[in-house]
Amino acid sequence: DAFGRLVRSTDALGGVTVFGYDGRGNLVSVTDANGGVSRFEFDGNDNVVKEIRPEGEEFGYVYDAGGNLTAKLDAKGQKVEYVYDALSRLVQVDYFDSASVLVKTVTFSYDAVGNLLSYDDGVTSGSYSYDALGQKLSESVDYGAFSLSQGYSYFGNGLKKSFTGADGVQIGYVYDENNRLTSVEIPDAGLVTVNGFEWNSPARVTLPGGSEVDLGYDQLMRLESKVVKEPAESVILDYGYEYSPTSNIVAKSTEHGEYGYSYDELYRLSGAASPVLDDESYLYDLLGNRLNGGATFDGNNALLSVDEAVFEYDLNGNLVRKTVGSEVMVFVYDVGDRLVRVEDGSGGVVAEYFYDPFGRRLFKDVGGVRTYFVYSDEGLVGEFDESGVELRGYGFRPNSTWTTNPLFLKVGGEYFWFLNDHLGTPQKIVDSEGVVVWEGVYESFGKARVLVSVVESNLRFAGQYFDQESGLHYNFHRFYDPEVGRYFRVDPVWAVNLYAYVSGQPIRLVDPFGLFGQDDATSLTLDLIPGVGSCKGVVEFIFGIDPITGEPIPRWIAFIGIIPGGKYLTKAEKAGEAIIYVYKIRGNEHVSILVKGSDETVQCDSFGLIR
Numbered sequence: 001d002a003f004g005r006l007v008r009s010t011d012a013l014g015g016v017t018v019f020g021y022d023g024r025g026n027l028v029s030v031t032d033a034n035g036g037v038s039r040f041e042f043d044g045n046d047n048v049v050k051e052i053r054p055e056g057e058e059f060g061y062v063y064d065a066g067g068n069l070t071a072k073l074d075a076k077g078q079k080v081e082y083v084y085d086a087l088s089r090l091v092q093v094d095y096f097d098s099a100s101v102l103v104k105t106v107t108f109s110y111d112a113v114g115n116l117l118s119y120d121d122g123v124t125s126g127s128y129s130y131d132a133l134g135q136k137l138s139e140s141v142d143y144g145a146f147s148l149s150q151g152y153s154y155f156g157n158g159l160k161k162s163f164t165g166a167d168g169v170q171i172g173y174v175y176d177e178n179n180r181l182t183s184v185e186i187p188d189a190g191l192v193t194v195n196g197f198e199w200n201s202p203a204r205v206t207l208p209g210g211s212e213v214d215l216g217y218d219q220l221m222r223l224e225s226k227v228v229k230e231p232a233e234s235v236i237l238d239y240g241y242e243y244s245p246t247s248n249i250v251a252k253s254t255e256h257g258e259y260g261y262s263y264d265e266l267y268r269l270s271g272a273a274s275p276v277l278d279d280e281s282y283l284y285d286l287l288g289n290r291l292n293g294g295a296t297f298d299g300n301n302a303l304l305s306v307d308e309a310v311f312e313y314d315l316n317g318n319l320v321r322k323t324v325g326s327e328v329m330v331f332v333y334d335v336g337d338r339l340v341r342v343e344d345g346s347g348g349v350v351a352e353y354f355y356d357p358f359g360r361r362l363f364k365d366v367g368g369v370r371t372y373f374v375y376s377d378e379g380l381v382g383e384f385d386e387s388g389v390e391l392r393g394y395g396f397r398p399n400s401t402w403t404t405n406p407l408f409l410k411v412g413g414e415y416f417w418f419l420n421d422h423l424g425t426p427q428k429i430v431d432s433e434g435v436v437v438w439e440g441v442y443e444s445f446g447k448a449r450v451l452v453s454v455v456e457s458n459l460r461f462a463g464q465y466f467d468q469e470s471g472l473h474y475n476f477h478r479f480y481d482p483e484v485g486r487y488f489r490v491d492p493v494w495a496v497n498l499y500a501y502v503s504g505q506p507i508r509l510v511d512p513f514g515l516f517g518q519d520d521a522t523s524l525t526l527d528l529i530p531g532v533g534s535c536k537g538v539v540e541f542i543f544g545i546d547p548i549t550g551e552p553i554p555r556w557i558a559f560i561g562i563i564p565g566g567k568y569l570t571k572a573e574k575a576g577e578a579i580i581y582v583y584k585i586r587g588n589e590h591v592s593i594l595v596k597g598s599d600e601t602v603q604c605d606s607f608g609l610i611r
Contacts, residue, residue, distance in 0.1 A: 012265035015286035017496060032496045033286035036299045053498075054299035057315050075315035078335045089114065093357070095335040103335060106357045119357050126356065133158075141374065143362065146388035148374050150381075160398040166374050166382050167390050167410075173398050181397060184407065189415040189432075192407065207417045209432030211236070222247065223422045230434020237419050237428055249422075249507050256441070261507055268504030272444045280444055288500045290485060301497045306484060317498060319488035329470065337489060339479055342470050351469045359477050366469045379403030379512075380465065394459070402476065402512040404462035411455050423510050424462050429455060445485030445506050446473065463512030478514035491515065 001007045005025065009017045015033030022028050026046055030038045036054030043049050047067060051059040057075035064070050068088055072080045077098035085091050095104040106121045115134055118127045129138045135158070140149040148166035155161050159179060164170040172185040180200055184192040190208030197203055198217050205213040210231035216224045228237040235255065242251040248267055252259040257275025264270045268288060272280040283291040287301055295306040302313050312321040316337055322329045328345025338359065342350040352365040363372045371391065374382040378396035380403050385391055393410035396403075405424030409416045416437055419428040425446075429438035437454035446461045458466040464473035464480060473480040478489045480501060490498035493515050502509035502517035509517035 011286075013286065030496065034299075036301075038494075038496075053317070057300075057317070074337075080335060087114070097335060108357075121357055123354065124356060124362055136377075141356070141362070143372055145372075145386060146384075148372075148382075148384070148388070150374070150376060152377075163376060163398070165376070165393065166384070167393055169393075171395065184395075184397065186395070186408070186415065188413070189408070207430075207432075208415065209434065211417065211430060211432075211434045213419070218243070220247070226422075228419050228430075230430070232434070234434070236430060236434055236436065239421065241422060247508070248505075261444075266504070267508075269444055269507055272507075274441075274443075276441045277443055277449065282504070284504055287497045288504045289497065290504075300490070301499050303484060303486060303488075303499065309484075311488075317490040331488070333489075337492075339489070351467070361474055364467075379463065380459075392456070401510075401518070402463050403459065403465070404510065404512050406459055409455065409457055416455060418459075423507075426457060426459050428452075429457060443482070445482055445501065446480070447482035461506075462510035462518070463514065475511065475514035480514065487514065 003025070005019070005021055007019050007021075009019075011017075011033075017033055018029075018031040019027060020029035020031075022042065024042070024046060026040070026042045026048075028040050028042070032038075032054075038054060039050075039052040040048050041050040041052075043063070045063070045067060047061070047063045049061050049063075051061075053059075059075060060071075060073040061069060062071040064084070066084075066088055068082065068084050070082050070084075072082075079096040079100070081094045081096070082090055083092035083094070089108070089110055091108050093106045094102055095106075097103050104122065106119060108119050109117045111117050111130070113134065115130045116128055119125060123144060125142045127140045128136060131137055131154075135154050136152055138149060138151045140147055150166055151162075151164040151170075153161040155175075157179070159175055160173055162170050162172045169187055171187075173181060174183040174185070176182050178200070180194070180197060182194050186192070186208070191206075192208065193206045194202045195204040195206060198215075199221060201215065201217060201221060203215055205215070207213065212229050214225070214227045214229075216226075218224045222241070222243055224241055226237065226239040227235060230236050238253070238255045240253040241249055244250050244263075246267065248261070248263050250261055252261075254275075258273075259275065260271075260273040261269060262271040264284070266284075266288075268282070268284055269280075270282055274280075281292070285291060285297075289295065289297050289301055289303070290306075293307040296304045298304055298313075300317055302317060302319075303311050305311065308324055310323045311319055312323075314320050314333070316333075318331065318333050318337055318339075320331050320333075322331075323345075329350070330343040330345065330347075331339055332341040332343065334340045338355050339353060341352050344350055350366070353361055354363050355361050360375050361373055363370055370386050372384040372386075372388075373380060374384065376396075378398070378400050380394055381396070382393045383391045390410075393408075394403075394406050395408040395410070396406055401424065405420050406418045406426060409418065409429055414431070416429045416431055418426050419430065421427050425442065426438075427440065428436050430436055436452055438450070438457050439452040440448040440450045442448050442460075446464070448460060448466070458468075460466050460473055460482075461475075461480070464475045466473055467479075470479075471481070471483065472488075473482060475487075477492050478487045480487055485506065486499045486501050488499070495516075502511050505517065509519060511517050
């Protein structure tokens, strides 16, 4: 419009998204291509106070004079209250059920410079320590039955020097003069070494025992080939990739045969040919909902039925019941909309889950057996039994994408090595002699067929962990169903389609946090509103609370790197200028986002499409 605000976005299929604003420039409505309208109301300080979904569900928000979110009321009548100290740091969160009964309290404490020192949720607790530069040195989680601790050290330039896991093993990292990782030293296993680079990407990696991984790239530095040979030079894995001019993968050669992929005008996957699995074909509506199998949806894009399956949801948009013929599965959520229990149709408990305040699943109970999980900056690094004995350990390259592109699996003190595809999805696991001990092949949206399982591995798509008891993938903030290729909880950071997975582009994009799509395992794209540049307005109304600092921040940013040490927040203020929040998202690349906190509108070109 005349003020430079995005008011209409038309995609290649003619789908139109319309944006409406109030007199102060706040985004008050989004009309999607199917005619669904999401509405937002603001107070005099431009804080969003009400969100109304297309089906009419209402969510309310309350703030204090400083702009801190103090209460959130959902469509089920549940309430969350936030308490801050004099420095506007979040110190307590209280959760109330629909009957206004307090069901949970979480407390936080900080050091003098604002680093999180501890949390306590009444069941588990965590503590952290830092050096003079604010770098995390240690973290410990008390699970109730036992405690697990981990440690970090750093070089003078801030690169991670070592990680000491809960198993007591210290892993060391070495870099070259260009700060590229050249080796990972693992006691009792050996060295993972990078023997050459193309630009900043590794060209050859040697695994302990002698297996070699050769990587080739095209002129745009897209992965073109990946060949793995065991110590005796026999080929274990042989992948080749062909790309369209728009960087979509159109063909993949493997030791199993040739895969082929086709796309529609919006680059959504429309077909996949496999030498191992059945061929796939997909049709979508204008919002990316898959129409195969006679699928039906409500105005919020929740899947209601497909083939013989029927789905039911609560007012917050969470899947609560799935019926396939005579089989019924029931899903129960806490006040924070996190899945806490799975039941069968008779009310029998299939599984129970527990999380820390940041959304990481700390343990699950299945069939009377409890498994505990421990995480580092890079994601899941260990599973432990009820006695605190390690069942499985995982390793990643330092500062890599959350639970993506794993390096090793440790079982019973023995190390095994992951061989992953271009997305970081495990394809095979080998021992030190190059013998395959696990292998899986996948449908395009992530459903795995395990071909070899000498050892167990539940890592799947980026950031996802397979739960055999439900068939779902735990994906940090949400659970993903690879059977239908979508989430069954709404997107916590909002989107036009609240349930879609990576905009229908599973061959190209990943979603390690269960929030939005990344272009691969090393970069970030915004998956909020369709269309380049369409993030204008999103930062105007989407909000959140940084659980570490208590600062009001854009909600989609709030979920990135909230683990202590995973995000640094710096406030800088100049005379006559707005406060600027600087967010660093940890990954293979560090990305800063500047958001001005004044009345002026944050334009998309302030940060554009982050790659």
